[in-house]
């Protein structure tokens with residue numbers, strides 16, 4: 001994009017940002033919205049990508065992205081809880097070239113930053129998960145694909161060029177689950193991630209409901225029925241798109257372990273005793289997550305849950321954490337509290353909505369750069385040097 005195009009785009013975005021629709025549902029102030037940028041490189045932090053995407057993504061789709069549950073208390077807690085943990089620096093070390101690489105199940109990755117499974121990515125950009133896969137490939141990040149993705153696992157795995165992990169929802173019953181598992185296995189996924197935190201369903205997403213009401217476009221052009229149905233989702237092919245999830249119990253985890261050749265991670269664990277049970281039932285890893293504040297109205301930040309889970313099972317299994325990570329220091333705190341890797345959801349989707357593949361790449365670049373600065377600031381030449389001694393609870 002040349003500078004003139006970039007400038008007029010910026011003006012257009014400012015115009016959009018000032019519109020009542022945008023400001024009412026974006027959850028960002030007009031001052032923040034004015035931080036919208038014209039090219040990915042101009043984004044100083046993740047929030048510049050958020051401001052940019054807020055001016056581009058249609059209101060109801062923005063509502064789907066932004067929403068929490070009820071009054072969004074868990075969503076807010078995910079951010080505020082980070083402030084409870086403060087950092088202690090170790091001085092006088094050579095931190096000119098910090099090493100951000102990690103090993104996950106025997107595979108080396110340049111950073112511990114993983115792309116969380118986010119459904120329906122064509123709602124945010126025409127290229128959806130394919131743009132995300134190309135960005136993940138360009139920067140070599142692990143990508144997780146949602147069951148309710150806009151593009152099937154075969155195409156996304158091909159675009160990524162290296163194995164992706166598959167996230168499992170149980171919509172449509174056991175046979176539909178098995179069909180999904182066979183497709184993921186055939187596409188080369190080494191790990192299936194069972195999401196277990198949606199027992200209460202998605203009916204309390206008030207921010208989303210309000211945004212849908214405010215969107216004057218004709219949703220039936222793309223959606224049938226109530227406008228938010230899952231019809232047409234490739235990984236739900238052959239099953240009843242809107243059927244309820246199967247009841248998830250520990251027996252289901254046993255059954256899944258027996259049925260698949262993939263390793264099994266459980267996503268949505270927020271307690272130490274549940275983490276213990278995951279191990280008893282053969283899970284190969286745990287993802288501490290409250291679904292980015294979208295699953296329940298607990299009001300508890302995921303970083304606090306991580307502390308509890310790591311105390312229970314840390315060192316015995318692989319632990320990922322997500323929900324609320326926006327800066328390099330957040331990543332640093334999660335690693336210090338026992339995570340082996342972290343995932344981001346909305347931050348890379350803001351990049352996707354703003355600029356497609358280059359926006360996702362910029363989001364990953366910003367977070368990586370910020371993690372490096374945090375490692376230098378707090379005296380950690382390598383990821384293994386980050387530990388509980390870096391943290392104080394204020």
Ligand SMILES: Cc1cc2nc3c(=O)[nH]c(=O)nc-3n(C[C@H](O)[C@H](O)[C@H](O)COP(=O)(O)O)c2cc1C
Nearest residue numbers: 065116117118119146195291292323324344345346
């Ligand atoms: C729009 C949206 C769709 C999501 N879809 C899924 C999904 O299909 N499966 C899943 O396990 N998690 C899903 N998540 C949750 C993410 O995997 C992740 O847990 C969460 O986004 C992390 O929080 P963050 O957005 O604050 O980074 C979704 C999150 C968002 C924002």
